[in-house]
Amino acid sequence: MIRADLHLHTNRSDGVMSPELLCHECIQNGLTYIAVTDHDTMAGSDSLVSMAPPVVVIPAVEMSMEDMPGLHLLAYGTAQGNMLREKLSYLASMREERAKEMIRKLSVLGMKLSYRDLAYKRKLEGGQDSTIGRPHIARALVRAGYCKSMQEAFAKYIGNNKPAYVPSVRMAIRDAIPLVNASGFIPVLAHPRELHLEEQVLQGFLDRLCDLGLRGLEVYHPSASSYGYESLRHMAEERHLLVTGGSDFHQENDGKHGKIGCMMQVWEKCTEDMSQFQAELLKMEQTMSIAESEVRSRG
Ligand SMILES: [Zn+2]
Ligand SMILES: [Zn+2]
Numbered sequence: 001m002i003r004a005d006l007h008l009h010t011n012r013s014d015g016v017m018s019p020e021l022l023c024h025e026c027i028q029n030g031l032t033y034i035a036v037t038d039h040d041t042m043a044g045s046d047s048l049v050s051m052a053p054p055v056v057v058i059p060a061v062e063m064s065m066e067d068m069p070g071l072h073l074l075a076y077g078t079a080q081g082n083m084l085r086e087k088l089s090y091l092a093s094m095r096e097e098r099a100k101e102m103i104r105k106l107s108v109l110g111m112k113l114s115y116r117d118l119a120y121k122r123k124l125e126g127g128q129d130s131t132i133g134r135p136h137i138a139r140a141l142v143r144a145g146y147c148k149s150m151q152e153a154f155a156k157y158i159g160n161n162k163p164a165y166v167p168s169v170r171m172a173i174r175d176a177i178p179l180v181n182a183s184g185f186i187p188v189l190a191h192p193r194e195l196h197l198e199e200q201v202l203q204g205f206l207d208r209l210c211d212l213g214l215r216g217l218e219v220y221h222p223s224a225s226s227y228g229y230e231s232l233r234h235m236a237e238e239r240h241l242l243v244t245g246g247s248d249f250h251q252e253n254d255g256k257h258g259k260i261g262c263m264m265q266v267w268e269k270c271t272e273d274m275s276q277f278q279a280e281l282l283k284m285e286q287t288m289s290i291a292e293s294e295v296r297s298r299g
Helices: 019-028 043-051 082-108 115-126 134-143 150-158 173-182 199-212 230-238 270-298
Strands: 004-008 033-036 060-064 072-076 186-189 216-220 242-245
Touching: 004 019, 004 072, 004 242, 019 033, 019 043, 033 043, 060 082, 072 173, 072 216, 082 115, 082 134, 082 150, 082 173, 115 134, 134 150, 173 186, 173 199, 186 242, 186 270, 199 230, 216 230, 230 242, 242 270
Parallel strands: 004 033, 186 216, 216 242
Antiparallel strands: 060 072, 072 186
8 A cells, every 4th residue: 555745845945854854754654655845956855865765755846837826836757857957956046146136135225144144054954955045034034133033024025026025037837847748757736726726717727737748636735625635636537647645744733734644634546546656657767768878879
């Protein structure tokens, strides 16, 4: 029997646990098949894979799309994924620039933060390759005494359209799905219910994503609980999409995300779904290695 959680965050993005601790907790929860899907970085996933823990680990990432809020694309794969990795590191360098620009705007407003201190602190929290984002700046504003809370930092300065806000650089879904496929990864739409679309609109949107090459739908996510999971499962099956699921765990009781392994309470066909998923991963891996050896033989 497979017990899966394919949506987990670590301190390499905005979760709090190290990949090591998270993995330990997953094993304690009886999971056998897991993926770390940090935002826009594979650092957490890579360090979990390199630990070779006694569970199946699928390399993965969750990317935010520019098209609309809440539109996140999950990518899973065992291939090298070089094109995807190059794009992620380009986006990471753009995030560094964005953080510097926000710090510059804050200094104009009389708040002095040092980018070096921020980068150092971030490394302590999440390691060299963790992503830098607005939560890091919000925490720095609190530490420096300019704000009483992170909420205040967002509400006054760095929230959307506030005086020190700088928009982020993201991929469009029409580019991201083909890129994920071409990298030998499986593109899966994350938490479709977080898009808050009417049923008909969601169906039409899914059709468009399928035309772009979408391969899976995250049916079992806490955000779908109030709708029931059957409607999403049906949408996936109608379109021959793989069915995945995960808790979106970030930290204990943050009120917004699930607990590690929580989807196992409702995901009855987990073993079947994950067997299909695994078969698809294998197929991708083989296709990629054939393509790579053809490139090599052409010299
Ligand atoms: Zn998400
Ligand atoms: Zn997530």
